[in-house]
Amino acid sequence: MKKKVNSLVLLISIFLLQSCSNRYLSSVYQPISTPLDYTDLDNWAVHPQNTPSQLDFVKPEKNPYDVDVFYIHPTITTSRKNSAWNGDVADENYRQATLNTAIKYQCSAWYGLGRTFAPFYRDAHVRSFREQFKPVGGDDAFRSAYEDIKAAFKHYLEHENKGRPIVLVSHSQGTLHAGQLLKDFFEDQPLQKQLVAAYLVGIAIKSEYFQNIPFMTNPTETGGFVTWNTYKRNHLPDDYEKWYKGSLVTNPITWDDQKSASYEQHKGLAYYDGMIYPNSLSIELIDGMVWARTPKVPKRFWLSFVKDYHFADITIFWKDIRENTRMRIEAFLAKS
Secondary structure (H helix, E strand, C coil): CHHHHHHHHHHHHHHHHHHCCCCCCCCCCCCCCCCCCCCCHHHEEEECCECCHHHCCCCCCCCCCCCEEEEECCCCCCCCCCCCCECCCCCHHHHHHHHHHHHHHCHHHCCCCCEEEEECCCCECHHHHCCCCCCCCHHHHHHHHHHHHHHHHHHHHHHHHCCCCEEEEEECHHHHHHHHHHHHHHCCCHHHHHEEEEEEECCCCCCCCCCCCCECCCCCCCCEEECCCEEECCCCCCCHHHHHCCCCCCCCCCCCCCCEECHHHCCCEECCCCCEECCCCCEEEECCEEEECCCCCCCHHHHCCCCECHHHCCHHHHHHHHHHHHHHHHHHHHHC
């Protein structure tokens, strides 16, 4: 029992650090000279030829769709003791943290629906979010991280895609990079015709961010994006007025313009014990944010203290996301 509780605490802690407000000591930024080599399978957390055991709990699809999923993980480099600006992909602790949190609890929601690709990349340290627009390295760290993501995506396009439809998936820092990928490779370009959907989660997105990639408000709509940020009901982040208010928000249970969803509508939460818990969440939408009640799951005592559900933006809607992705894929393929 103690081991399971510790696993839950670890999961919450790693993702919660992404949005904490503490300042971190800064160091001089050391530029990254070249992107990672994505011909090397070791630089992929998930690849059709390299599937980690953390995804073993996902029930295999009998007939996977002829589509690809490209997933970009959130910030993993969060330690206050780490003075580096970017993560170290060669560090086994970094790799295991990525696999045991982001891959297991987020990427798994899409795994097996089609071929799945998830690159390791040298993410920007969490302090970069608070040191953006300052001459100490925050912006440089994000740019370097994106160079890895761009190199991974270019390798995927050149060697793997072969014209297949694409589902683009991301969370938090990963969404910053996914948004830029959509601008650089999809928007108003031939590849846009291959976009099934983009699930851009965990970062506030304003309506003017894209010019010609639509915000989707129908559960079977394709060719656009959905987005949301989750907080506990009746609570708001300190920076709500600055970042979240006025941003786009998707109902990640009904996938339309409904402003709430009941426990009965909720399809399933993926929990740290490897189980899926349906009918365990109710939500309401406010301006720029999803408000959720404390999930009805075992050991919910730990979650009752959590106000910021950033760490669980995907896990609490795990099966809802999976089933909606299935609907969008089928709608896309039916039109092809």
